[in-house]
Amino acid sequence: MITLLYFARLREALGTGREQLVLPAGIGTLGALRAHLAQRGEAWAKEMAAGRNLRAAVNQDIATADTVIKDGDEVAFFPPVTGG
Amino acid sequence: MSVRVQEQDFDVSAELALMRKGNPKIGAIASFVGVVRDINEGDSVATMTLEHYPGMTEKAISEIIDQARGRWEVLDALVIHRVGTLKPTDQIVLVIVASTHRGDAFAACEFIMDYLKTQAPFWKKEITPQGARWVDARVTDDKAAERWKV
Numbered sequence: 001m002i003t004l005l006y007f008a009r010l011r012e013a014l015g016t017g018r019e020q021l022v023l024p025a026g027i028g029t030l031g032a033l034r035a036h037l038a039q040r041g042e043a044w045a046k047e048m049a050a051g052r053n054l055r056a057a058v059n060q061d062i063a064t065a066d067t068v069i070k071d072g073d074e075v076a077f078f079p080p081v082t083g084g
Numbered sequence: 085m086s087v088r089v090q091e092q093d094f095d096v097s098a099e100l101a102l103m104r105k106g107n108p109k110i111g112a113i114a115s116f117v118g119v120v121r122d123i124n125e126g127d128s129v130a131t132m133t134l135e136h137y138p139g140m141t142e143k144a145i146s147e148i149i150d151q152a153r154g155r156w157e158v159l160d161a162l163v164i165h166r167v168g169t170l171k172p173t174d175q176i177v178l179v180i181v182a183s184t185h186r187g188d189a190f191a192a193c194e195f196i197m198d199y200l201k202t203q204a205p206f207w208k209k210e211i212t213p214q215g216a217r218w219v220d221a222r223v224t225d226d227k228a229a230e231r232w233k234v
Contacts, residue, residue, distance in 0.1 A: 008135055008207035009218040053221075060140035062203070076137060076205075080221030083134070083165060083206025084118050084177050084197060 001071060004037075007078035010054070013047050023071055030056055031065030033075065048077075055080055085153075085161050087145045089136060091168040094178055103160050103182050110159055114189035116179045116197050122172035124219070127212040134167045134176070137205035141165070148199040152181070155195070156188040163196065165206065195232050202229040 004019045011017045027033050034056070038048035048054070056063045057076045069075060096117060104110050120132055149161050160182040170176060179196050183189040208219040 005137070007137055007205065008209070057137070057140055057205070060137075060143050062144075076140070078137070078205060079207065079218065081202065081205050082208045082219045082221055083136070083204050084201040084225075 002069065003074045005074065005076040007076065009079045010047055010077055013043055015043070023069065028068060028070075029065065030058060030063050030067040030069055030075065033069055034065070034077070053080060054078070085146070085149050085158075086163070087142050087149070088162075088164045089138075089141050089167055090164065091166065093166070093175060094164045096175075096178060099162060099164070099178065099180060103162060103180055107159065107182070109184060110182045111184045112186040112189040113180060113182045114186070114193040115181075116177075116193055117175055118177035118197075120170050120172045120174045120176055124210060124212075127210075127214060129172060130211045130213075131169050131171050132211070133169045133209045134165075135207045135209070136165075136167050140205050144204045145200060148196055148203060151199070152192040152195050156192040157183050157185075158188065158192050159183055161192070161196065163200070165200075165204070167206070198225075198228045198232060201225045 001020050002023050004021055006014050006017055024036060027036050034048050038045050055078050058067050058069060059074050100113060100115060104113060122129055145163050152158055158181055162180045164178040166176050179193050181189045181193040202225050210217055210219060
């Protein structure tokens with residue numbers, strides 16, 4: 001089981017900010033997880049599309065498509081940050 | 085070194101006084117205060133709501149301060165970032181850096197702010213007469229952070 005978090009514009013577009021997910025077999029990286037989530041439907045396909053400017057973190061560290069994901073991880077997807 | 089993410093306002097004078105109190109090694113303190121503007125992208129802004137990623141936010145800012153400490157002499161540093169709903173003229177963010185001399189204090193303060201803008205997980209949503217909108221990340225902010233790369 002992993003915890004998935006979505007923030008800001010992404011949270012609103014997907015209609016959820018947090019969910020638990022059993023990591024599907026064969027999904028071992030952030031890039032693979034993103035591609036998997038993109039198959040969930042229209043909003044997901046749009047927001048998770050490869051060309052979409054999206055950032056992610058694994059266990060609260062900035063991550064890239066190659067970052068390994070394992071059971072128990074906290075994975076967050078969010079738009080580019082705009083603080084300060 | 086201290087990082088605080090909070091809804092309530094902060095008192096710049098009190099924070100400056102607290103930092104220099106009892107540390108005679110400090111010869112320079114640089115500070116930056118970010119403030120909510122009433123106009124953004126040509127539209128008037130009534131209020132702004134700041135969302136963040138609790139846990140990662142504090143961690144990301146602490147790491148930015150650590151990087152600054154690796155590059156300049158930083159005797160002490162404080163970052164306070166507000167979240168929740170703010171209005172024009174409200175303070176959003178405070179960065180204070182104490183050093184022996186001004187050069188390091190100025191540079192470290194600017195570095196922390198530039199990196200915070202591009203690395204710390206905060207998102208702004210503005211309420212304008214045209215409705216609510218999420219603020220887009222700026223290319224100029226990425227460029228500001230990139231110039232510190234060695």
